[in-house]
Amino acid sequence: LINEQIDQFRAEFIELHPYDQAKIFEEQTEDIRFLIYSYLSPEEMGDVIEHVDRDSVAGFITEMIPSFATDILQNMATDDAVDILNELDKNKVASFLTLMKKDAAEEIKELLHYEEKTAGSIMTTEYVVIHLEMTVKQAMRHLRKEAPDAETIYYIYVVDTEKKLAGVISLRDLIIAEGDWLIQDVMNERVVSVPVGGDQEDIAQMMRGYDFLALPVVDFQNHLLGIITVDDIMDVMEEEASDDYSKLAGISDVEKFGDTAWLSAKKRLPWLVILLFLGMVTANIIGQFEATLDQVAILSVFIPLIAGMAGNTGTQALAVAVRSISAGEMEKKKKWRVIGQESLTGFITGTVCGVTIMLLIAFWYQNAVLGILVGISIMATLIVATIAGTIVPLIMDRLHIDPAVASGPFITTLNDIISILIYFSLATAFMNLLVG
Amino acid sequence: LINEQIDQFRAEFIELHPYDQAKIFEEQTEDIRFLIYSYLSPEEMGDVIEHVDRDSVAGFITEMIPSFATDILQNMATDDAVDILNELDKNKVASFLTLMKKDAAEEIKELLHYEEKTAGSIMTTEYVVIHLEMTVKQAMRHLRKEAPDAETIYYIYVVDTEKKLAGVISLRDLIIAEGDWLIQDVMNERVVSVPVGGDQEDIAQMMRGYDFLALPVVDFQNHLLGIITVDDIMDVMEEEASDDYSKLAGISDVEKFGDTAWLSAKKRLPWLVILLFLGMVTANIIGQFEATLDQVAILSVFIPLIAGMAGNTGTQALAVAVRSISAGEMEKKKKWRVIGQESLTGFITGTVCGVTIMLLIAFWYQNAVLGILVGISIMATLIVATIAGTIVPLIMDRLHIDPAVASGPFITTLNDIISILIYFSLATAFMNLLVG
The missing domain is CATH 3.10.580.10 (CBS-domain)
Known part of the structure; x- marks a missing residue:
């Protein structure tokens, strides 16, 4: 591109759809981007910028000569200009607005007032x-x-x-x-x-x-x-x-492959650190049952299995509830009916998994009592975990908190704790049979 | 509605947008639905059916008198008729096609040939x-x-x-x-x-x-x-x-609150049963370290914490990779660079969490060796789990398998196993220090 003539570049580039232009533009180095800025008019560059990935657009706008950037912003659709300005910091926005023509600045200011994620923030004022x-x-x-x-x-x-x-x-x-x-x-x-x-x-x-x-x-x-x-x-x-999707996976903000490792770590760490502390709670609960564990060491072998099953069942129920609430399905149904139905689902999955594991352990470990203990624990755990996965988002919705915030890792850890309590309480009760 | 006059019902109902009509229609009992079928023309009923939820449409179509249903299907947009027919079983489709006018049947047959989820299956042939x-x-x-x-x-x-x-x-x-x-x-x-x-x-x-x-x-x-x-x-x-979203949560098919408990259980059980067997593998691995466990019973207290952290880190990395691949971001980036960057992310999160847990345990349990052991385990686990969460979907993509299939529970359990191997191997190596 560097050696190409302006005319030839323009002739070929301008013919492309702005989406394709944007894809080419994004791949260029800084030097070449500056050449492109000088080759295109603000209107033409505006079409490109409108189709550039929203996460990188702020960088491009701020690297341009301010008057050129301002020309771009006031020539593009007002709602898109507002979207871009929302990505910049407040001081930058103010300086762009001062450089703009008065009426363009007014229109943009009006839209900037609307709260993010409302109709006002995504609407356009250019209509017939x-x-x-x-x-x-x-x-x-x-x-x-x-x-x-x-x-x-x-x-x-x-x-x-x-x-x-x-x-x-x-x-x-x-x-x-x-x-x-x-x-x-x-x-x-x-x-x-x-x-x-x-x-x-x-x-x-x-x-x-x-x-x-x-x-x-x-x-x-x-x-x-x-x-x-x-x-x-x-x-x-x-x-x-x-x-x-990101929230279900426990990532605090949408993340892409383009992010640096530091940025990725920053987005993932909040949940991980919370989990660490919740994990300490789990560890303490197990610690309470040290006497039981000391007597029957084999019990610890099944901890990951039971906690894993509980976590997963909870995530399944949570995913269904979050999706249904956000799709507006919830209003049509009675809450208690949904909870009742989920309990039944938990009962069915719990029975199937409980019986399976009971037979597996009874034959594999030749220990029927252990099989029954783990089987009943799995069954009880799956029922409780399913109900927890349903009720938590319903409560959050009632409190007008986005239920997606009750993300996978939270429900998983909550159910880890519940499942371990169930398992060790049952084990302590069964103790005579287990050591007998 | 039952007592209302036909004329009055028609006058009010027909004025509504078909989407609103469909919402009202879906809430009626079977008796009233049959009344509605008799009040509306096939064209009018077709508009309603087009906006009915795709999961319930098959039931409505099959409960109608076949000639009425056929009239509806041949009067609606061909692509929508094909969508509905795709929800019915093959015999029903064949009998509807026989009842239709020849040219309508031909048009539908042609579209029915296209594979699901391709352009052919969602296109319409009614255009100018x-x-x-x-x-x-x-x-x-x-x-x-x-x-x-x-x-x-x-x-x-x-x-x-x-x-x-x-x-x-x-x-x-x-x-x-x-x-x-x-x-x-x-x-x-x-x-x-x-x-x-x-x-x-x-x-x-x-x-x-x-x-x-x-x-x-x-x-x-x-x-x-x-x-x-x-x-x-x-x-x-x-x-x-x-x-x-459903796949990340380990549900085999998209599920809604409207599903019966049996249907929900059927969709959730496949992953749960797989997890049960994988959980047995985890249990066996822990069983191999029984000697270590017998000597230092407190080790088992941290199993859920380590496995939980590994599972969650893996899910985070997986979610980012699956989203990036399906958004087509992957083609732009070099695979090795992405893996390198994710390793660095794993190193950062691992160091932060590892040091935190080390300090927590050292002070709480007054056991520096145990703190260092768990800290190093968490750090190593987080690095490996992050890399696993990134590499598995990349490999699946290379093998032309939808990476979303490598769902949350699979990665979680894989990482459970990895994390427990790391933890107990380190513990066995540290044994002298732990019991000393």
Whole structure:
């Protein structure tokens, strides 16, 4: 690239889709990135930046000459500019805003106010709005004029004289309608909208359910504030899925292969250190049963098996509960019925696993009492662990805490402790039989 | 509902969005569902069925009078009909196909051939296609005629005389263009397409990256076979995310709160039983160290702590690797570099946790040797577990197995075994110091 002529580079690069441009751009060294900055206009560079991975975009923006970066930001879609600014630190944001044209800065400031992960933070203010009393022909003329700047023109929202959302018409219906009809006669009045403070995960759920390509965002008085388009919702879905997945694995923040080892360690350590202390609790509980252990040393052999089974059953139940709650399935069902059903599931899995291990140990170790002890422990443990895995996220949901926070490692350790208590209590009770 | 008049029910129900209709419909008892079947036309009922939860749709279809169900299936979008038929058993599908009109049956049969989770299985054949040599005006006329049956009219694909994909034009560009221009002069020739056998997860990734609302599907000779729309891709994203999440938790198939306890148990038992046998292996390994255990009974107290830490570290590393591989991040990076970096991460987390536990035990149990033993074990375990969590999915990916199959419980148990081997080997080596 270095030796190539500007013209040749531009001719080839500009023809590509911005997503492909971004992929090429991300792979370049700093020197070449600076060459690219000088070869492209702010608008062209803006298209590239919009498609760059969100985690690296802050680095690129800050390495540019500030005036160039500002030009990029004010020329790109407002919602994307806000997304990028949200990745930068507050001082940088303020200095970019000062450099911007006043109206662009105003628009961005307004969107920056909305809380992260709400409708307001992902909506765009670049959309086409038409008035109730326009004719179809007038609306089409308006649309042609506004089309180049709008994020989507496939749903056109209709407002009344107070700027309140009154209806929606799809471009599809608009091009089929006769030119002299009034918009209020052809529009759909049953327009589904979302409140500006609505949670992005709920909105993704809605958009997927209704198969919409865009949703209007309104304030509490039904004034139209912006729209959310399906491409932003796909990003939300990906983000939420990564988030849930990471939490189940006990990683505090979404992590990628691109992170440095230090950053990765920082994201993983919080849970590991918590587990360490919880592990000390487990160790202490086992310590309480030292007398039992001293008499029947073979008991310790099955500790990992029982704790492992408990941890895994709990994680399974937790995963089902977290997914169902976040998919909004929970509202439809009665909580007690779910808990009852999970108990039955725990009973079935517990019985199957308990009987299996009982037979295995009875024959392998030629020790029926030990087999029965471990078998009953596994059965009791699986029932309790399943219920714990279900109840903990339900309680968190009730307390309005994201249930995904009750991540895998937490439930696993909780169930480790429960299972060891059950196992050693039973062993102590059975003691006469075991040593006899 | 039972006492309501048909007219009143229809008047209110038909006005709702099909997604809301479906939600109401799903909550009814069988008796009322049968009333609804008799109140609605096949087309109206088809809209409802399209939005019903995919897991319950088979039940509804089979409880209807077969001729009514057939009418529904042949009146709905072909790709959705195929999705529903895929949920039924083969005999039922064959009998529905016999009842259908010949051309509807042919279209469905063709799509039924495509393998699940490929582009072919999620594409629709209802789209608008125009010819290279049409004028903009002719294209618009064609579009108006075809619009009612097409899944989307916002991207219009252009073919040449051999029906090969030649370009694409958005409705947006089409309505801005002059009426007498030729399509081949205004269309975009750089059209991105996907092969009919392409993996649905890769396609979702592409659609999200390029911000497209639809993608054309072609055969190996570039003949246009169908299109994939963004609403189907949102379902794919949800499905893949649930799938990965369930696998990390060790559930063999995606599970919901709606499942019966028996079904839930069936989905959870495969991993639990595998774990039971793996747990027996762990028990046997500990059994090998019985002599060591007999001499220093306190060793067993830390088994759950060490195994738990190993399991969790492995799951963290696994989650990062699986996510990165499925997001296509892996191709950009060198495998050895990733493994090296993960080793460093393991070293950092291992050192932090190892030193912490060493100090905790040294002061709490007043036993410096035991502290050093457990500390070193934790450190070694965390390094090995991190590397195992990274390498296993990488190897599976190389062998073209979905790395998500190497789910949490498998890695956890593998690391349980590794950690116990490390711990007891070190303990045996340290024996003189421990008993001294």
